[in-house]
Amino acid sequence: MAMVVAKQLKKTYRSGDIDVQAIQGVDFTIQPASFVSFVGPSGSGKSTLLNMIGCLDPPTAGSLQVVGKDISNLNRQQAAKFRGEHIGFVFQDFNLIPVLTVFENVEYPLQMVQNWPREKRRKRVQELLEAVGMGDQGHKFPSQISGGQKQRVAVARALVTNASLVLADEPTANLDSTTANHVIELMKKMRDEFGTTFIFSTHDPRVVNNAETIFTLEDGKLLQGKGGNHV
């Protein structure tokens, strides 16, 4: 079963009196455990596409299946539930909750979204923190760790729920080269270890070069791909 299947997917925004066609009928398929990158200039529709895949924004037309489920018509509660069960997010600014420790940040989706029992939850969080090399930093607050470490924590948080799909919007934009490479390596390792599909929206060539499938977007249309179904 494909991880993401989009057919004639469209998204139109109303901006003032003008309708803006952010995505203009794209078709693509993403296979499980793949490392996919959406690239393109600013305003090409990368983030819009990622938002639609992440159930944050419903499509205007077309169909979109994620993890085998048509997510085109989910309401707010259903979309939130679906995200909590299947999708992890990694953000450019890390978006860790400042009042929670590293451990608690990773624990958050299990505790507040999936209601795991305490012991099982703590074991899982520690496993993930170990996997991203932050096993001994759980007690620290986000303000006490570096940018690279924050992104590692964000990756752990995205994966802790056994999410089959992780959406990463410019995950390396705020990191230096070395740290960015480490984070990319980490995500690849996680993909290999947990079979998670990673989808990026990025300008960063380091991420693009590591992607197995590349979709290039321009003015809301798919142009070409590497290793995927668009060349």
Place this chain on the structure above:
Amino acid sequence: MFNIFKLALRNLRRYMRRTLLTSSLITLGIVAVLLFVSISGSFKSMMVGQITDSMLGHLQVHRKGYLASIDNLPLDRNLKGKQIKVVEEALEKDKNVAAYSMRIKLGAMFSNYTETTNIRLNAVNPEQELKTVPMLAERMIEGKKEGLVAKGEILVPELIAKGMDVKLNDSIVLVATNKDGSVNGQPFVVRGILEGISGPGGRDGIIHIDDARALLRMEDKEVSEIAIRLKKIQSMKDVFANLDTTLGSLKNQMDKPVFEVHTWEKLSPFFNIARMIDLMTLFIKVMLVAIVLVSIMNVMIMAVYERINEIGTIAAMGTSPNKILALFIMEGFLLGLLGTLSGVLISLLAIGAMNISQISFDFGRQEGLLLSPSIGVAEVLTVSLIVIAIAVLASLQPAWKAARMDPITALRHV
């Protein structure tokens, strides 16, 4: 729920200064309300106690129309034998009645053999009167308190005693006109001097009821009023309703009501002061509600605005809108709770301190009244619950806004 509680608590700690400032404002409001309620309540209950326990009793029964002309102390509107019996029977049946006292109220000329003045008198059965208004004896600033008054004795109000230069054991004469217009005089020995207090009857002299009957040449056992003391003042409304129904329904041959029943509230002008105090208390409570509403709403609006990105993040992770709503409501609740708890604590300590330091004050002609503020658990709970409920209410709009926030817009917010 515990997770939401923990997260809300951490967020309040994150903005510690703001949390402390807001909760201090609530604390200040709570302290103002509770101290005002306790002090005004103490003053009110003291005054009410003084009025009911040393003058009026809790309720009074008169013949219909007596109260309207009480300033003239009419003798032709007294209750008579059969009527008194009906009232007695009704009172004996009521288990809430602790005691009652028959009184004749009359006006007389008071002479010390050199000067004459007028005096209002309460003629009582001492035994009944002490049971009905037990603090009456405490108002005697001179003289023997035991037994209150015997036949041939008079308790002279302080002002007349001073004005007429009358002292204990002096002989005086009372001259009164009865309802038929016949004038009669009788000598009395000054048994005691009575402290004057505010309110009706607060400056009346006291004689024995048998002396009044003799002075007025009453052949029947008439009384002007029957003062009633209840076991608990809280039952006053019930007893009043009961007596009003029982006695108020009785009619004479001309089909007109025979009796009128009144609570002390109707009889004393202090009740209006008490109502004014209640109104001020209500006003202060409304102010408190406004303070809580505005401060919590302001803080919560700020909290939502400052954490838009964070709201987007937790929404993206799958946190349900209901949980986001609960998170912000919990923050408002905790702010209210913090302010309330510290406010209640400070108020109780202040009330305790005031009681220990024995603060006294003057009210009218009364000096050295002891301020003994106290507050009931019910009042504390009511104020606390109102504040906490308002805190939650004030958080609703910002919390709703946070819960309904579009995750994408929120995540884009810088």
